[in-house]
Amino acid sequence: MKVLVTGGLGFIGSNFCxxxxxxxxxxELINIDKIGIGANxxxxxxxxxxxxxxxIRGDICNPQLLNRVVRHVDAIVNIAAETxxxxxxxxxxxxxxxxxxxxxxxxxxxxxHNNKARYLQVSTDEVYGEALEGSFTEKTPLTPSNPxxxxxxxxxxxxxxxxxxxxxxxxxTRCTNNFGPYQxxxxxxxxxxxxxxxxxxxxxxxxxxxxxxxIYVMDHCEAIDTALEKxxxxxxxxxxxxxxxxxxxxVKKIVKLLNKPESLxxxxxxxxxxxxRYSLDSTKIQQTLGWKPKIAFDEALSSTIQWYLKNENWWMxxxxxxxxxPTPWKLGGMR
Numbered sequence: 001m002k003v004l005v006t007g008g009l010g011f012i013g014s015n016f017c018x019x020x021x022x023x024x025x026x027x028e029l030i031n032i033d034k035i036g037i038g039a040n041x042x043x044x045x046x047x048x049x050x051x052x053x054x055x056i057r058g059d060i061c062n063p064q065l066l067n068r069v070v071r072h073v074d075a076i077v078n079i080a081a082e083t084x085x086x087x088x089x090x091x092x093x094x095x096x097x098x099x100x101x102x103x104x105x106x107x108x109x110x111x112x113h114n115n116k117a118r119y120l121q122v123s124t125d126e127v128y129g130e131a132l133e134g135s136f137t138e139k140t141p142l143t144p145s146n147p148x149x150x151x152x153x154x155x156x157x158x159x160x161x162x163x164x165x166x167x168x169x170x171x172x173t174r175c176t177n178n179f180g181p182y183q184x185x186x187x188x189x190x191x192x193x194x195x196x197x198x199x200x201x202x203x204x205x206x207x208x209x210x211x212x213x214x215i216y217v218m219d220h221c222e223a224i225d226t227a228l229e230k231x232x233x234x235x236x237x238x239x240x241x242x243x244x245x246x247x248x249x250x251v252k253k254i255v256k257l258l259n260k261p262e263s264l265x266x267x268x269x270x271x272x273x274x275x276x277r278y279s280l281d282s283t284k285i286q287q288t289l290g291w292k293p294k295i296a297f298d299e300a301l302s303s304t305i306q307w308y309l310k311n312e313n314w315w316m317x318x319x320x321x322x323x324x325x326p327t328p329w330k331l332g333g334m335r
Contacts, residue, residue, distance in 0.1 A: 002028040003228075004073040006060050006106065007080030009033040011183045012122070012217060014043035016079060019221040021047055028052050030073065032066075034059040036098075038083065042314060043182045060102040066109035075118040075228060078106055081152065084186050085126070088148035089272055089329040099151035100158070107162045107170075119159070119170040120228045125213070125238070125278045127153040127174065135281040138174075138236040146273045156236075163234045171231040173224055175239040176280050180217030180300065181307040185315055186323045189301075192251050193308045194319055196260045203326030206270030208248030211277035215241040216300035219293040226291040240280035241293035253298075257305050268326045 003020065007013040008031030017031055029052060033039050047053050058065045060080050070076065081099050082088065088095045103121065110117055128136040129143030142157075144150040156172055163170045179189040195202050223239040231237060248265070255262055286292050308315060322331055 001026070001075065002030065002073045004030045004032065004069060004076045006032050006076070006078045007039070008055075009035060009039035009041060009043050010079065011038065011180075012178055012220065013079040014182050015180065015217045016077070016221045016224055017044055017053070018047060019218060020225065021050055021052060023225065025052070028054070030054045030056065030069065032056045032058050032060060032069065033080065036082075038184050040182070040314075040318075060106050061097060063105050063109060066106055067113050070106075070109045070114045070117065073114065073117060075120070076106065076110065077120045077122065077224060077228060078103060079122045081122075083124075083148065085146050085148045086186070086271055086328040088146055088151070090331055092147035095147050095151040099148075100154045103155035104158050107158055107168070110168060111162060111166050115166065115168060117169070118228065119168055120224065120231070121156060121159045121170065121172045122224060123156050123172050123174045124149065124152050125174050125176050125240070125280050126275070127156060128278070130275040131277050131279040135279040136238065137281045138238055138284055145275050160234070169233045171227055171233060172236045173227050173239050174236060174280070175220050175223070176213035176215050176241065176278065178215055178217045178220050180304050181311070182314070183217075184323070185318050186328065188247060188250060189254065189304060190308060190315065191324055192254045193258070193305055194315060195324060196255050196258050196264060197309075199260070199264065200324075201266040201326070202251055202255070202264045203268045204248055204251055204265055205268060205274060208246060208251070208267065209276070210247050210274060211244050211279070212247070213240045213278060213280055214243040214245060214250070214297060215239065215293060216295045216297075219295055222294070223285060223291050226289050227285065230289045237285040237289070238280045238282045239285060239291075240282040241297070243297040244279060253301060254305065257302060266326070271327070271329050
């Protein structure tokens with residue numbers, strides 16, 4: 001089986017590529033990545049000489065490239081995306097281009113040149129908006145709260161419309177907050193780790209009471225693989241691990257594991273449109289496809305911290321003032 005992965009040099013994408021080549025020794029993997037702000041060639045240096053792996057530097061907004069590549073694959077997993085909410089507030093246009101137009105360009109290439117290919121869209125729980133009570137199911141209406149989630153919701157709608165109109169074999173996964181190795185330090189877990197290691201104040205938005213459901217990235221990779229192989233065309237699958245924690249709980253766990261004082265915690269202005277709580281019901285994928293998370297949260301968090309401790313050479317180039325800024329949405333375009 002030949003699988004095209006987009007955004008394979010990013011956080012989730014690189015972990016997914018490594019997972020797939022480890023689990024499926026007979027698969028051929030093609031990775032397209034433009035090497036934007038969230039990507040790093042070092043993420044996959046250990047597999048770049050694998051005979052079943054091919055890297056193409058390119059943009060999914062480039063129809064000529066996609067028209068050529070999609071002809072020769074059996075499946076496409078679209079992970080390429082701008083994902084940082086704070087940056088979407090500062091520069092929404094980049095998110096519209098990469099997340100929405102990029103997905104549209106990919107769908108058009110498949111429709112015109114390989115409409116029998118299996119397509120999986122990797123999306124986010126943020127498209128549902130805020131869950132003040134209960135948990136989102138796959139039938140919950142979409143009410144995105146920021147430019148990032150709006151761009152992902154629009155992309156999802158294009159995927160579903162192409163399934164219905166053109167009969168594309170397409171499914172969608174929507175996952176909760178990921179953490180683990182190779183995550184860019186702009187996100188909460190690695191930013192907290194790095195600022196704590198440097199004894200810098202650790203910013204906590206608002207009162208720190210915003211709730212997210214956290215999943216270890218390798219559990220998410222297995223869910224993507226499961227949905228790709230077993231998922232039904234036209235269906236959506238929520239992916240979660242039932243680890244609902246407030247931001248301040250996450251930060252306190254990290255500083256404790258690093259033996260740092262809680263006095264490093266600094267409450268800062270809350271970002272605009274900050275949803276209070278996300279909560280996903282993943283009953284559907286667990287009951288119909290047989291997937292379930294395997295790695296306990298505390299074990300995964302400890303493992304993640306150890307990875308950052310051992311891989312300073314990886315994260316050091318990213319640990320800039322802009323990336324580690326306490327209120328990055330105020331910086332404007334961060335490129």
